[in-house]
Amino acid sequence: MSNDTGAIARQRHYTSLRNADREVLRGTWSIGYGDPGFTTQFGTPPEPSEHHSATSIRKIITDALWLHRGACLACPWEGPDRRRRDAAIEDAHDHTHPEWRSLPIMDRASGRGARMWWQHVRARYPQGWFDAGGPLRLYAEPPFDRHEAGAAPGGGFILHTTRRKSKPSSAIQLALE
């Protein structure tokens, strides 16, 4: 049993459990599927990052109960237990990019005008933000509703926010016009 925390230490321990039972593997913290640093049980664990980098770890208590934590690829930090992976990813960004919650939430680019859109996004985000692996915030448009690892321009996450429903009063207003 390893008590070392952080995504790298967890994944090292997980990939060392060569002949463990399935139940033991399920109950061992490991990097979430598709999140930065993910490998299978037989993979090579990732090398530590130079900069604090967001990812998630998870363990399976029962089929219906998975626990997720935000984690970092550079240090031993871990977030609290969460039932949803996206909440854990957000915790991780509170650690790696504490100002992310104050950044503007953008609409996803439509096919035409993608270059203009990108200039607009860049102008509204801090200089050098994406080059440093910072996340991009977008309004969730199905099927894109799960935070997407590696999808921001510099390889950071796209973090989705559900658009607030328009207020009933304005809907009534429209109906009256």
Ligand SMILES: [Zn+2]
């Ligand atoms: Zn860190």
